Amino acid sequence: MSVTRRGFMKGMGAVAGATGVSFNLPGIARAAEKAEAAAVAKSALGDQVIKSTCVHCVNFCGIEARVSDGVIRAIYPDKARSDYYNWGICPKGASGVFNTYNPYRLKKPMKRTNPNKGMNEDPKWVEISWDEAFQTLTDRLGRIKADNPSKLVWHHGHGKYTIGDQFPKAFCAAFGTPNVIHRTTTCESSRHVADELTWGYHGHLPDLEYTKLYLSFGSNPFEGEQWSRWLDHAIMDGKERGMKMIVIEPRFSHAAAKANEWIPVRPGKDAALILALCKQLIDNKTIDTGFLTTYTNAAQLVGEDGLILKSAEGKPLVWDKTYSSARSYDDGMLDPALNGSFEVNGKMYKTAFQVLTDSLKDVTPEYAEEVSGVPAARIRSLAQEIATAASIGSVMNLEGQYIRYRPVVAYTFRGLSAKEFGVQNSRAALILNMLIGSPDAVGGLHLHDVLKNPAYLEASKCEYPPKRVDLAKTVYFPHGHHDVCQQVQYTVNDPKAYGLPYVPEMQIFFATNRPFSTSDALKQQDGMKKTFNVVIDIVNTETCQFADLVLPDLTYLEAWHFSPTRWTPNRKHTAIRQPMTNAYNIPHDATSILWELAKRLGIRDAYVENLNKQWGLKDKLFEKGRDYTPREMVEVLWEDKAHKPFQYALDNGFTGKKVDAKARYLSGLEAKMKGAGQPRMKLYADQLVESYAKVEKTVKTNNIANIDLAGYKLAYSPLPLKEHAFPTPHREAKDYPLYLITHKRMYRNQAGNTAHNPILNFAIGADTQENAIAINADTAKAMGLKDGDAVIVESRVGKARGTVKLTQGIRPDTIAISYHHGHWSLGAPEYARKGTWINQAMELHPDKISGMNSFNDTKVKLYKA
Numbered sequence: 001m002s003v004t005r006r007g008f009m010k011g012m013g014a015v016a017g018a019t020g021v022s023f024n025l026p027g028i029a030r031a032a033e034k035a036e037a038a039a040v041a042k043s044a045l046g047d048q049v050i051k052s053t054c055v056h057c058v059n060f061c062g063i064e065a066r067v068s069d070g071v072i073r074a075i076y077p078d079k080a081r082s083d084y085y086n087w088g089i090c091p092k093g094a095s096g097v098f099n100t101y102n103p104y105r106l107k108k109p110m111k112r113t114n115p116n117k118g119m120n121e122d123p124k125w126v127e128i129s130w131d132e133a134f135q136t137l138t139d140r141l142g143r144i145k146a147d148n149p150s151k152l153v154w155h156h157g158h159g160k161y162t163i164g165d166q167f168p169k170a171f172c173a174a175f176g177t178p179n180v181i182h183r184t185t186t187c188e189s190s191r192h193v194a195d196e197l198t199w200g201y202h203g204h205l206p207d208l209e210y211t212k213l214y215l216s217f218g219s220n221p222f223e224g225e226q227w228s229r230w231l232d233h234a235i236m237d238g239k240e241r242g243m244k245m246i247v248i249e250p251r252f253s254h255a256a257a258k259a260n261e262w263i264p265v266r267p268g269k270d271a272a273l274i275l276a277l278c279k280q281l282i283d284n285k286t287i288d289t290g291f292l293t294t295y296t297n298a299a300q301l302v303g304e305d306g307l308i309l310k311s312a313e314g315k316p317l318v319w320d321k322t323y324s325s326a327r328s329y330d331d332g333m334l335d336p337a338l339n340g341s342f343e344v345n346g347k348m349y350k351t352a353f354q355v356l357t358d359s360l361k362d363v364t365p366e367y368a369e370e371v372s373g374v375p376a377a378r379i380r381s382l383a384q385e386i387a388t389a390a391s392i393g394s395v396m397n398l399e400g401q402y403i404r405y406r407p408v409v410a411y412t413f414r415g416l417s418a419k420e421f422g423v424q425n426s427r428a429a430l431i432l433n434m435l436i437g438s439p440d441a442v443g444g445l446h447l448h449d450v451l452k453n454p455a456y457l458e459a460s461k462c463e464y465p466p467k468r469v470d471l472a473k474t475v476y477f478p479h480g481h482h483d484v485c486q487q488v489q490y491t492v493n494d495p496k497a498y499g500l501p502y503v504p505e506m507q508i509f510f511a512t513n514r515p516f517s518t519s520d521a522l523k524q525q526d527g528m529k530k531t532f533n534v535v536i537d538i539v540n541t542e543t544c545q546f547a548d549l550v551l552p553d554l555t556y557l558e559a560w561h562f563s564p565t566r567w568t569p570n571r572k573h574t575a576i577r578q579p580m581t582n583a584y585n586i587p588h589d590a591t592s593i594l595w596e597l598a599k600r601l602g603i604r605d606a607y608v609e610n611l612n613k614q615w616g617l618k619d620k621l622f623e624k625g626r627d628y629t630p631r632e633m634v635e636v637l638w639e640d641k642a643h644k645p646f647q648y649a650l651d652n653g654f655t656g657k658k659v660d661a662k663a664r665y666l667s668g669l670e671a672k673m674k675g676a677g678q679p680r681m682k683l684y685a686d687q688l689v690e691s692y693a694k695v696e697k698t699v700k701t702n703n704i705a706n707i708d709l710a711g712y713k714l715a716y717s718p719l720p721l722k723e724h725a726f727p728t729p730h731r732e733a734k735d736y737p738l739y740l741i742t743h744k745r746m747y748r749n750q751a752g753n754t755a756h757n758p759i760l761n762f763a764i765g766a767d768t769q770e771n772a773i774a775i776n777a778d779t780a781k782a783m784g785l786k787d788g789d790a791v792i793v794e795s796r797v798g799k800a801r802g803t804v805k806l807t808q809g810i811r812p813d814t815i816a817i818s819y820h821h822g823h824w825s826l827g828a829p830e831y832a833r834k835g836t837w838i839n840q841a842m843e844l845h846p847d848k849i850s851g852m853n854s855f856n857d858t859k860v861k862l863y864k865a
């Protein structure tokens with residue numbers, strides 16, 4: 001590896017020369033100057049080769065870029081990473097150069113001169129200097145800090161992955177505001193919370209290397225690229241090995257196209273279908289009773305109040321068949337009853353498993369057919385297939401270890417979590433997995449970081465009055481562990497209504513496009529008109545329509561970052577990103593903006609202290625009393641986390657290791673949720689019963705008017721119920737005959753700059769520039785519609801215009817519209833404004849447990865425009 005700094009700088013200089021600006025600037029340019037022997041090597045072609053990490057989307061694939069004369073010529077997958085987590089890159093990642101050279105990028109700080117904010121209001125931007133921008137910010141922030149720091153609200157989305165949320169969290173802690181808000185409630189937070197309530201941390205993947213039967217409920221890995229391309233490739237490898245894949249979702253997605261079978265479930269009705277499968281497994285006695293009694297709380301005794309019976313010391317009790325008495329796991333050898341009801345101290349208790357069994361009484365295959373549209377006969381036969389493939393009782397010898405072998409997984413994603421009852425939907429699938437003993441078994445559901453946060457197994461604090469503007473973990477969203485991003489604008493618009501003891505004054509939006517990406521999106525605008533707003537982005541987004549000050553950022557190909565990567569069941573890794581160019585000579589990236597602000601506000605040392613805490617640094621710490629360039633920050637982080645010299649990162653971009661069978665299968669559930677004194681996986685989520693009791697008490701004590709207790713009671717059931725297949729619009733929007741669902745589209749990423757990339761358009765075809773409304777051909781014909789007709793989609797909250805695409809690949813009662821299209825920021829290029837923006841017509845009924853948006857519950861009418 002021997003290209004010299006001179007060669008590297010020559011490249012950087014070429015860009016500087018072209019734009020006529022010197023590199024005598026802070027931030028990235030200074031950092032580049034210091035990059036003595038950056039990861040630049042001569043390739044056979046004589047180009048520079050730079051190893052970095054793609055963050056054009058949230059998958060973090062490893063890349064190898066070719067740069068010559070300071071210009072990025074091409075991006076390839078980093079082959080060295082293919083043995084760890086990277087199965088290639090997608091066309092979007094390959095065309096990522098556009099993200100940097102995009103002529104529509106923000107290049108200078110700008111201030112608004114038109115005080116009126118709105119969708120069609122021209123902000124009348126005026127370019128200002130960086131110094132003026134920092135001065136304006138410092139003055140305002142200084143006043144807010146002196147008055148009440150909570151009045152500052154920080155939002156991020158994609159920014160969590162560009163720089164890491166540790167930087168904004170540390171800044172906000174040093175500043176004194178609790179309001180740091182990520183976007184997970186528009187993403188998948190219900191699935192995370194379902195995991196957390198069940199085993200004390202979130203994250204799981206199918207153990208696809210050994211899976212025999214893969215059930216995919218509303219997961220879209222061949223259009224929504226996932227997990228650094230691991231999921232799609234591992235599925236295809238599995239299929240070559242003979243794995244059967246069944247895709248259960250209303251739309252013939254690309255995943256369905258690759259599956260052995262597509263089961264077109266009615267939108268939002270998965271809970272009924274999954275619970276019917278659970279009932280079949282139980283009725284047929286094809287469940288893993290050993291797993292249930294050993295690793296889950298299925299055998300624990302539940303009282304009539306719904307709570308688990310505990311000893312005087314607070315230990316959960318089970319009914320021990322040997323001693324015919326209630327005993328705790330600490331009382332030596334136990335033979336717990338899985339079924340039945342038992343009398344303890346004059347009161348009757350049922351096992352949690354019995355409660356589950358009783359709750360499923362009416363969920364027959366015929367009932368599930370009526371609700372979900374899936375034939376009863378198929379539900380029966382599918383339950384048998386699951387039971388056969390699960391090989392209950394078997395073990396596999398891997399690397400000398402005997403490990404439970406249950407090669408069946410029910411895997412879910414946003415099709416189940418982006419729902420009013422998202423947590424319960426997701427929990428239903430977890431329960432299905434538990435019934436067959438799939439969690440942490442070979443070929444089963446691989447859990448990530450079991451019990452990392454044991455507090456998730458407890459009731460929520462249900463705080464009131466709220467300290468945070470998003471109401472996370474308050475009485476409104478008790479288990480909103482991942483912030484509640486769409487709530488902020490409602491609270492800002494009417495703080496008193498939510499008991500917020502202050503009025504927010506300023507919002508900073510870093511790499512997130514909230515007024516575009518949430519559901520019922522037009523409502524976001526009311527709150528945004530009430531505060532002084534700052535946007536840090538790379539393009540002029542919809543959020544900018546409501547901004548007072550806009551700061552440009554460097555792109556992922558221009559900046560130093562310590563990069564997240566995507567773990568897989570058998571690999572762990574750490575990576576960095578390093579600059580390849582600076583296309584528009586922008587002197588700051590988000591980390592240097594935060595640093596500069598901390599310095600000007602006089603909180604730099606407090607920021608450093610919080611950085612060390614947020615990053616959990618142990619060996620190498622940020623020091624007080626000095627400044628760091630972005631490169632120096634990455635160096636500290638790398639050396640602490642990777643335990644390798646920084647030069648290694650510069651040369652290789654990453655470091656990885658293989659996970660052995662013991663760590664892979666025996667360090668999670670096996671080590672942490674099994675023995676005496678250890679908690680169990682919550683088949684029965686008793687903490688929800690306690691959380692509900694707190695909600696009820698708090699609402700009554702404080703006369704809170706805007707909480708519907710009956711709705712909370714239903715949502716807070718300790719077990720998923722058939723009622724969870726009936727979200728609000730399904731019950732109420734009787735005059736709207738069609739179900740509306742939305743989904744990702746291959747090679748289109750989220751809202752914002754990547755949605756319409758002309759290089760990509762050219763490469764993948766003109767029809768990808770717009771999105772059509774997928775409608776079943778028979779339904780369309782009955783309505784007199786033909787391909788390409790212009791229509792209006794109308795819900796109870798809004799309308800959107802689009803054109804229909806007739807297909808047999810969708811249920812007759814459902815229409816589907818992809819995300820990513822129809823931008824309306826006046827700063828967006830014409831080509832990004834094509835297509836349908838459906839978020840304005842999607843109803844919002846946040847999950848009452850997690851705060852997650854409901855994206856797939858809306859009902860609509862459709863008619864000719």
Ligand SMILES: Nc1nc2c(c(=O)[nH]1)N[C@H]1C(S)=C(S)[C@@H](COP(=O)(O)OP(=O)(O)OC[C@H]3O[C@@H](n4cnc5c(=O)[nH]c(N)nc54)[C@H](O)[C@@H]3O)O[C@H]1N2
Pocket residue numbers: 057058187188217218219220221223224225226248249250251253265266267268269270413414415416741742743744745746747748749750751816856
């Ligand atoms: N190309 C591309 N890839 C991406 C992204 C992107 O923007 N573009 N974003 C990334 C991000 S942030 C995320 S969170 C992931 C999301 O990854 P996924 O959740 O896998 O992707 P979505 O398309 O959001 O998935 C929803 C799927 O659920 C289906 N569905 C809708 N309603 C229902 C229902 O009621 N029941 C069932 N069973 N299915 C239903 C939809 O048809 C769709 O196929 O994708 C990531 N990958």
Ligand SMILES: Nc1nc2c(c(=O)[nH]1)N[C@H]1C(S)=C(S)[C@@H](COP(=O)(O)OP(=O)(O)OC[C@H]3O[C@@H](n4cnc5c(=O)[nH]c(N)nc54)[C@H](O)[C@@H]3O)O[C@H]1N2
Pocket residue numbers: 156157158159162183186187188510511512513514517518536537538539541553554555556590742743744749750751752753754818819838839855
């Ligand atoms: N209808 C519908 N709506 C959806 C979805 C759906 O499937 N259907 N998916 C949902 C999901 S899963 C999610 S996660 C949310 C996402 O919603 P948002 O959090 O709003 O995320 P993005 O749309 O990805 O916005 C990211 C912003 O980051 C900017 N950006 C990109 N790179 C950089 C950079 O290097 N620096 C800076 N400063 N900015 C940068 C982009 O220009 C863009 O404005 O949307 C949700 N909305």
Ligand code: SF4
Pocket residue numbers: 054055056057058059060061088089090091092093094225226228229
């Ligand atoms: S999947 Fe995402 S991270 Fe991977 S190459 Fe494509 S855009 Fe980049």
Ligand SMILES: [Mo]
Pocket residue numbers: 186187188
């Ligand atoms: Mo997401």
